[in-house]
Amino acid sequence: MKTEKLLPDPGSWIENIIQNFIENSLENSLKNEANEPAWEEALVGFCSGSDPIFESYKEHVGQFHFTPAEIFNLTFPESPAEPEELSVICWILPQREATKSDNRREKIYPSERWARARIYGEKVNVKLRKHVVATLQDAGYEAVAPMLSPQWEMKKSERFSIASTWSERHAAYASGLGTFGLCEGLITPRGKAMRTGSVVAHIQIPPTPRPYTDHPAYCLFFKKGSCGECISRCPVGAITEAGHDKLKCLSHLRLTTADYVKSHYHFDGYGCGLCQTKVPCESGIPEGTLTS
């Protein structure tokens, strides 16, 4: 077993690893002609593996949703850890202004930049997850990216139609990075137009404070009974006052837009994100939600 590198401030060390990757890695690319970066500077947050919120996700998401200790110990059965010895590392990758601006103009299909962010940008996110895991392991700390684990899978959910064994948005909520909107997107201090990633590691990092107590704290619809702009942005009626119809959304996203992306942008991909752009929560926490 490797000796762990002593880290006086593991939170800052990990945050620097993530920021350096996004800022300096040639991987951060939309793979378009201009080779534009896919993502802006990341937001990073942490929570403890023993945070009781993960037990509550078993009630809220489904019994199949892993706690950090479950996914860690399934990955490392030879060196299991107690929940309190683990931390969940989460990040938000905000969309760039050019990508959001293009998508604001769209009414049915994604803009090219948005579709590229969905496909090539997510590949960047996969590489970032692997980079964080590899850097931790080089320093002597076992780590797993749940989304890249063979244990990760989609499940049928009574409440949500479909759900998965690890939700990165729920991990980010637990790590103080944002709250849910009517459309089920995570509204972060840099808005809802973003992607998120997470790693569970055998390292103790002080948790990021959660500046909210309820899951829709930053959504105007839930807090003020106003807005609902994501409802009209959805081209297929997948968002109503009752919430988000995942199956309707997925059918548009994975089937309809795939044909469009192939025939118009000439790569294999898909995307939508119309409900994430041209809405008050696109690029930040909407004004008015933080006051009672």
Ligand code: SF4
């Ligand atoms: S657009 Fe409005 S209703 Fe929809 S998630 Fe954002 S704040 Fe909530």
Ligand code: SF4
């Ligand atoms: S991603 Fe597109 S299809 Fe899905 S809810 Fe948002 S606007 Fe509707």
